[in-house]
Amino acid sequence: MNTTTLRISATALVSAGALLAACAPAAFADSDQTPSQAAARSAVAVERTTGTADIAPGTAGTVPATAAGVITSSADDGSTIGITLPASGKARGVATGNGTVVYPDADGSSALAVQRTTGGGVRALAVISDASAPKEYRYGLDLPAGATLQQQEDGSVTVMKEGEALGAFQAPWAKDANGTAVPTSYRVQDGALVQSVAFDAGTAFPVVADPTWAGFKKRAKNALKSSNRSTVAGAVGGCIVGAVSTAGAGCGPGAAVGAIGGFAKGAVEGFFK
Known part of the structure; x- marks a missing residue:
């Protein structure tokens, strides 16, 4: 496969107290916020939803420097999986002290984030700011030669090669600002993983939605x-x-x-x- 792995520095955004103070849900989509404020608010939204206990320290080697780069992770056979974020721009990643990397305003209406996990996998997250944002997020995949995608009954998507499972994108989830589940699903389209998130004008924003990749052996x-x-x-x-x-x-x-x-x-x- 042909992917380029970039390196970024793990620089803390701001103190935890300042992050929490900056992240009032009612003002989440404020168009006057600076890029650093947008990154801070998105980071809090993500880490409040995922927690931080299973975020792996460090970012070098698997997380791209910009939203246009490629996330890389390994499969059970030692091969590499490449994941492209659903970004329309080249927002630079900013890392929190906990290890979450945030790409503010990566597609004009949503931020994106990446977390390496202690189980050896990776989470790619969309932070949806308001009801005008897209309801579908397309993650391009660079799979090992001969590998295919197979959707499972629980909504997860397994990467298969010669009858063996190399790992899976776990069943999709999305949560609003109150921690309430938002209906979501995957579909496989032209070799990409597309996540649909069914929010509406009554949803409490921001919504955080997450494809998580992990090999079965690592799990x-x-x-x-x-x-x-x-x-x-x-x-x-x-x-x-x-x-x-x-x-x-x-x-x-x-x-x-x-x-x-x-x-x-x-x-x-x-x-x-």
Whole structure:
């Protein structure tokens, strides 16, 4: 495949307090805001929606310097996946201290953002400012030779090659400024991933919508790490409950039950995160 990976500096936008103060939803689409204010507001909207716990530190090697560049990530067979943002301009990326890279006003009515994740994947996000914005966002894909896209019943899209899954774009989601889900879906068109977001004039803006790419092996590894953490927490909690329980189960049995529950909970959460 032929992609060029650029590097950007991880420069914090502004302090967290200033970001929060700048991001009043009612004024989100203010046309008088400066580029730095627009980036700050978009960053807060994104990180408030996604959280920051699973954002991988650093940006070099996978995140483009401008919205016109190509995001790169790896597939399960070691090949590279290229993702082009739905941008009409060349807005320069600005990185927050948490690792989110924001491209303000990247298509004239929406900002874009990219997050590398600790599971080895990548999130590409559209920050939709108001009801006049486009309802479809087209992400161009540069797939390994011979790979194809296969849509699944849950809305996700799997990259397949010779009968093997190399990874997937997880089921789509979109949330408004109140955290309420906004109807959204993918379709595959001419080798690109198109996300439709069904907002209307009554939607609380901004809306954040996200295709997330991750290889299955990386998701499984992330699930194992999460399950191990939850196993320890479950065992400690189970020991305490067992020791103080009036039923007299004791620390040992309580820890065993807690560990099993913690492992299962962590595995599920880690795989689908």
